[in-house]
Amino acid sequence: MQKLIIEGKKELRGKIFISGSKNASLPILAASILCNQASLQNVPLVKDIFTMIELLEYIGLKIKISEKKNILKIYNNDKNIKTLAPYKLVKTMRAGVLVLGSLLTKYGKAKVSLPGGCAIGTRPVDLHLFALKKLGANIKIKNGYIIAEAKKGLKGTTINFPSISVGATENALLAAYNAKGKTIIKNCAIEPEIKDLILFLNKLGANIKISGRTITIFESENKNYKIDHDIMFDRIETGSFIIASALIGKKIIIDRINPKIIKTEINILKKIGVKIKIKKTSVTILKSKNLKPMKILTKPYPGFPTDLQAQLMVLLTQANGVSKIKEAIFENRFMHVPELNRMGANIETKNNIAIIKGPTKLMGAEVMATDLRASVSLVLAGLTAENRTIINRIYHLDRGYEFLETKLKSCRAVIKRV
Numbered sequence: 001m002q003k004l005i006i007e008g009k010k011e012l013r014g015k016i017f018i019s020g021s022k023n024a025s026l027p028i029l030a031a032s033i034l035c036n037q038a039s040l041q042n043v044p045l046v047k048d049i050f051t052m053i054e055l056l057e058y059i060g061l062k063i064k065i066s067e068k069k070n071i072l073k074i075y076n077n078d079k080n081i082k083t084l085a086p087y088k089l090v091k092t093m094r095a096g097v098l099v100l101g102s103l104l105t106k107y108g109k110a111k112v113s114l115p116g117g118c119a120i121g122t123r124p125v126d127l128h129l130f131a132l133k134k135l136g137a138n139i140k141i142k143n144g145y146i147i148a149e150a151k152k153g154l155k156g157t158t159i160n161f162p163s164i165s166v167g168a169t170e171n172a173l174l175a176a177y178n179a180k181g182k183t184i185i186k187n188c189a190i191e192p193e194i195k196d197l198i199l200f201l202n203k204l205g206a207n208i209k210i211s212g213r214t215i216t217i218f219e220s221e222n223k224n225y226k227i228d229h230d231i232m233f234d235r236i237e238t239g240s241f242i243i244a245s246a247l248i249g250k251k252i253i254i255d256r257i258n259p260k261i262i263k264t265e266i267n268i269l270k271k272i273g274v275k276i277k278i279k280k281t282s283v284t285i286l287k288s289k290n291l292k293p294m295k296i297l298t299k300p301y302p303g304f305p306t307d308l309q310a311q312l313m314v315l316l317t318q319a320n321g322v323s324k325i326k327e328a329i330f331e332n333r334f335m336h337v338p339e340l341n342r343m344g345a346n347i348e349t350k351n352n353i354a355i356i357k358g359p360t361k362l363m364g365a366e367v368m369a370t371d372l373r374a375s376v377s378l379v380l381a382g383l384t385a386e387n388r389t390i391i392n393r394i395y396h397l398d399r400g401y402e403f404l405e406t407k408l409k410s411c412r413a414v415i416k417r418v
């Protein structure tokens with residue numbers, strides 16, 4: 001198994017180009033089942049994307065990857081389509097469950113493995129199934145699979161989500177694409193990645209409007225089956241590099257982003273004392289000292305994202321005082337804490353609240369990655385710590401960060417993969 005070796009305390013300076021968003025690409029790849037031909041630009045070629053490509057090819061789509069240009073060309077001639085998403089592909093990449101909505105709305109049936117839980121939580125899909133049943137699907141669970149049918153097609157309706165879910169909102173949107181009549185979905189997640197999916201579906205001839213947390217899908221005839229789409233930037237990768245720059249940067253430009261989309265994160269980081277200069281498509285982070293402690297609650301967009309919680313925690317280990325983070329989205333997303341404490345941090349957790357006492361001097365250590373975002377928090381700690389940090393099980397990192405060490409090395413970090 002590969003590991004990362006980091007020599008800490010090397011001041012970063014230079015420019016980082018942000019990749020396309022993994023969490024926009026995955027639902028858009030699931031939506032590409034609805035096309036005959038789609039060309040996707042700025043796709044991050046990370047492990048989860050390759051797993052989703054494998055799933056789409058298993059279903060019967062043809063996919064051409066041009067790695068150098070991060071372009072995927074996807075073809076669906078509707079021949080030999082398997083409306084099945086097998087356990088072996090869904091268990092490692094839970095977003096595979098998103099093909100459920102597309103298969104159901106286009107082919108009237110789907111058999112999709114229940115994704116099962118992961119390190120950060122049980123990750124149920126009851127809200128996904130709730131929405132599909134509302135649209136008239138007949139759903140059975142058998143031998144660990146979701147068996148969905150809609151022989152007479154799906155019928156538009158009003159869906160009122162009892163709680164906010166990104167994936168369930170995406171599956172409902174995908175299923176509503178061919179539903180007869182109008183569908184109104186209330187209490188939706190409205191992450192930027194969902195807006196990118198809506199852009200993609202509207203290019204496919206859907207007529208989707210979003211207002212507040214309500215999304216309306218009007219019935220539309222003029223479906224278009226050949227489209228191009230440029231995937232939005234990865235706002236979580238951006239936040240991760242802004243925090244790295246605040247921890248150990250002298251001057252870092254983070255380019256190819258839309259700072260308006262990460263307003264909440266930028267405002268919170270500025271309050272902590274991070275020096276951020278904002279331009280139209282980039283931010284510049286200057287050396288930040290005298291960091292202030294902060295109280296943070298993770299929330300659905302536009303609140304502070306749970307996917308940046310671990311990274312922010314590393315920054316707060318360097319703040320002058322006691323900070324508090326409440327993880328309100330997932331039930332077990334503090335697995336980076338014991339590893340950070342082994343590096344010298346002073347963090348106590350009680351249920352879903354972490355108390356971080358700073359500033360603490362971080363020392364290099366051998367540590368273990370446990371999930372995607374916890375892994376990158378260990379990289380941030382390693383860059384900040386004295387001496388050498390060795391991070392094991394970095395396959396977690398490779399699921400969602402494209403060229404991480406290359407991007408850091410280009411800013412003078414001393415980091416290598418072995």
Ligand code: EPZ
Nearest residue numbers: 023095123124125126127128165166167168307329330372
């Ligand atoms: C998406 O996961 C992201 N993944 C996650 O990013 C992100 O952390 C999460 O949204 C929250 O922003 C992708 O987009 C591929 P949810 P998702 O449904 O859709 C509960 C990363 O690091 N829930 O919004 O699975 C659920 O257990 C990943 O890139 C139900 O109870 O998240 C959680 O507590 C990690 N029933 C909460 O809702 C359901 O049917 C939010 O989950 C669905 C979810």
